[in-house]
Amino acid sequence: MAIQNQNDPDTVRQGAPAYLIMIDSFIQGSPDDVDLLISGSKLYGSYASAFTTEPARARRLTEKSRQYALHAFCIKLPKLCNISENHFPDFEKALQKVKKNNLPVLNTWGIAWAGWIQSRTEDWTAIADIPKIKAIMLRVVELDPSWDNGNAQLYLGVLNSFLPAAMGGKPELAKKYFKQAIRYSEGKNLMAKTLYAQYYARLVFDKQLYDKLLNEVLASPVVSPGMTLVNTLAREQAQKLLNESDDFF
Template sequence: MGVRCKFTLLCFLWVFSIGCSMTRMAANQTTAIIIKAAPAFDRENDVELAEHAILSNLKMLEGLLEVIPDNPDLLLITSSSFSSYAFGFVEQKIEIADYNYQYEEKEKLVERAVDFYGRGKNYGLRLLSKSQKNFPELLEADLKDLSLALQQFRKKDVPALFWTAYAWGSLILLQQDSPARIAELPVVNMMMQRVLALDEKYFFGGPHLFYGGYFGIRPKTLGGDPEKAREHILRAIEITKGKYLMAKFLFAKFYAAPAQDKEIFRSTLEEILAAPDDLFPEQRLANNLAKQNAARWLKRIDEIFF
């Protein structure tokens, strides 16, 4: 290769490296903007607008991860966004399809929710592997080894642990007819127990809300326990001083309904519907979703209680 060719090649590589660096810089800057803008979604009053905005944002987040795959902030917001969308919007549509006997539509929606929760889980595991490189491999190991590994996580790791376990647990609970999935529950339980020990108040008492569903949605033959669901959700309501209405809806869904306590069910849902719109401005979207859910479940009261 001649001197001129070598020089040309070096110039090309130099320009290419600058271009890549600028692309990564732009992706990092975009991620920072998204994180700063995230509270605007939580404060949104229009549920339909929020749904479309969040959905369009999901693919952009994955696109950014193609450029900066190891950005911890981006991995966290992508994990939590996929899981939050699945819970807030897809699971609501699953319930509506089931109520209207649209079983084919329900099956499609369940597949979609499982896919979204699966992505949330995988992005969360990628983030956790930044704290412990071999952590994903330990999930297949002996539970004693996993327990030791989980003890190494600290409070700074709570967001990654929570969203990974939440997404994983949610997709399992949507596939309770799968023995292979049910066999994964002990791992998820250990992860969420670590979150509970490190910071029970994270995400509005999120670990307690998780256990509300964990114990409330399963039949007793598979470890369901309405009383434990009650204890956990009441603790979350206490942590948020009753302002986070989704916790109250989950109390009606995961405790009052399984326990067949019609009066608590009715009074809890009516309390949600009567709550002022500005009860918790920072979580207006979640509270409006809770109101939608409460109104729908209250209409089904004679079907749920017999």
């Protein structure tokens, strides 16, 4: 999408609602077009996470993102359409039936579901689905670790660094995934380093790593095909986090 190559977040913030309406109209006209559904899911999810501060609105947008992603998944894999209702062992087993040619719908569904949970952090029923998100991302990595420039590893890094080790978190596993995300994007996805600092370095109180990662983001070019917008947002977030460094540590 052209929107991903924008380097002015304010332009996107103001113009994206028109894109949302447009993609809705396209999907209404072709409700089973998988490519349109994937694009719609990504657009709604990205707008909700990057530009929406009102909780109720974020929940509405991420619900639309998840609906589009799930519909795309169900079109491609109708026999697996209801696996989200399974208990975890059966869910994990069912994911093994997803093959590499269906990575686009699996990856999109996992990202949309993660965004849906992120907008409902006060809902413990939603939080309880996090292991299923991890399982989806692990299946993506298993099928193709380089898929989407290592974005699945980035999600796994964040998901494994929510809690300190003493409370069941897995910070060292998170560290491994963050490093993989950076490697598979060839360092071009600046959000990987920003989130590595925000979630892992803060969690383990490593100020040296924290400052190093954030300064690297600030020194890196933001323009990269398909990643310019997210890199611009990553740089803004990195500056904010760096300003908080001395207070946090």
